[in-house]
Amino acid sequence: MSQPLIDPPGQDDPGVQLLTPGGRRVADPGHPLDVDLPTVQGLLRDMTLLRRFDSEATALQRQGELGLWASCLGQEAAQVGAGRALAPADFAFTSYREHGVAWCRGIRPTQMLRFWRGSAHGGWDPRAAGMGNYTVIIGAQALHAVGYAMGIQRDGADAAAMAFFGDGATSQGDVAEAFTFAAVSSAPVVFFCQNNQWAISEPLSRQTRVPLWQRAHGFGFPGVRVDGNDVLAVLAVTRAALAQARAGGGPTLIEAFTYRMAAHTTSDDPSRYRDAAEVDQWRARDPLLRVERYLRAEGVGDAWFDDLGAEADDLAEGIRSGARALPDTDPLAVFDLVYAEPHPAMARQQAELAAHLASFTGPREPG
Template sequence: MTGRRAVEKSTTPTPASGSTKRAPQGRGTRRNPGLDEEPQLIQLLTPAGERIDHPDYPLEVTPQEARSLYRDLVLVRRVDAEGTALQRQGELGLWASLLGQEAAQIGSGRAMRPDDFAFPTYREHGVAWCKGVPPINLLGMFRGVNNGGWDPNEHNFNLYTIVIGSQALHAVGYAMGVQRDGADSAVIAYFGDGASSQGDVLESFVFGASYNAPVVFFCQNNQWAISEPVERQFRVPLYKRAAGFGFPGVRVDGNDVFACLAVTRAALAHARSGQGPMLVEAYTYRMGAHTTSDDPTKYRDDEEVEAWRQKDPIQRLRAYLDKEGIGDAEFYASVDKEADELAAQIRSGCLALPDPSPLTMFDHVYADPHAQITEDRAFLADYLAGFDGQEG
């Protein structure tokens, strides 16, 4: 392909620094020396859209595949924008945005085979898209009308997990089952940089390594654990933590969809081949709020956000398509039109989601009958019956 060059090593892009918001009084200003090492960053597509090669992660992408990835990025960003808008309009109780993290999710999501199983957090809307979960199904939990909205076994995509980091243990347990079944598949656990400090995640590293489980730990390092920056969490680059548990780790440019695809594909192959876990750190940035209940202007500077805006994953891929002559006005217009149609479907579908009966909250709490649940259910049924016969 034109404009391609080979590199042995690329270094981590440094966001704007000097923010007083990153060093509140009384908390210290010293940055961890381990984070200043400029660790290796796997990159196959520069922010300017120049295609480069990496000796350890080769990738050939056809024009159709590149256009398909662009379509994924645009549509998933629109799904996310509609989720935020619906919450602001009072139609959702909360929304966790993926803005800025589309390449990490689409690249890793498209690297999976249909029989690979994913365990998400609560913002993996792009991975859900790749696994065939209808976007409207993502809204049910945030609207409060169901506990998930899709069948995990149908899509090989587990329900969203709100408890920070617990899905990593679930993923390792599932991977151990896959291993014992002799299945030729792998498992991937998604979590953020903040969750990587949770005991559940570190315990999952121990179990995954000890049992040589076919699991990939995929950390989207978006620089902020809500309001806590990464330099207050780690003494070494996050991906280097894997070495202490006995398995390899790699840092990939999380805004480069090609690199995320190639690295995750290699990590999954590593796991499937019986070599055990691998940690992938997707070095990216959360462009929006942690959730719609958060105000990031309270703890980070506009300069930092703007520096990362220049690395936008969609614009990066579009620049590549333009350079290669495989993207034109007609193609971009068709994708934008599809995004508009998808947005309209999401809005109407959200409003049409049925409210559940209040009594369904007692369903599926215990596998067997439970005296306290039975009593509470009867009490609520009697209470509701006092409102024009609405027994629930």
């Protein structure tokens, strides 16, 4: 059996790190970050509220209020660090798991839940938010981001595009094509790969023979690995990559080395393909816990954490009531937006669905 050219680094090589799992601040000369205590508190607030939203959404799906949910548990630092690095004029293209990026772009939880409840095709106005709606087609958003970035380039705008995807998406042809177009055009785009170790049930060892960040070198642009459970390191690395892109320095690939603590989606059973011991090992690297340890060491007391917990409780109550208040979409309406003008194939399929539904609920008219 052939051997890898380079052994993919294991859990002992997280990449750029500015905050250890124990909450100790460390320096990386190549990636400086000057942040004050209130900024770090704000990052922990984002991650805490995001985690509460995530847990509430999972519970809502189990209660039949959502059709499906893709949890971001364990990936909060990667998403919030990158999301807070984006400037207002930048534009984010994500997959279906970047709820933290959406949070940082000002998208409300109930807007995100519209998609998962089936109340809307999207959920928010992409132009207003500076972020596209969820992309379910694996890797397609990488091409969308590069095309948008090439438009920024031609407009001479002071902005950048950012594509978020998982390690599994790097096996898709769309991502390789996006790398090629970005490289040859020196497009102002940052590729942000959340390497959460599992592409559904496929481990990273079945995805690549080299570390993911090194793939960028073959396309002619830089790549960097960052500890995806370290929100400060992610913020620093992403800020630098975006600044380089806006300044005409071309694309960068960031591999955020993290872990998916929950199932791939609520329809998945991860116990069938990974060991509980692996999950426990990563639980010790909890991205929220390391920031809490740092803040407490810096003198932030119980009162602040208690207030944050109360804010999370209030958010959870609003999420539950807001989700249940979302309207149910007429299933026949899905055909209305496929083509701009009436289309005979869509009309036929709509009529077929109407007849099928009528067999359960009584006659109804399409449209």
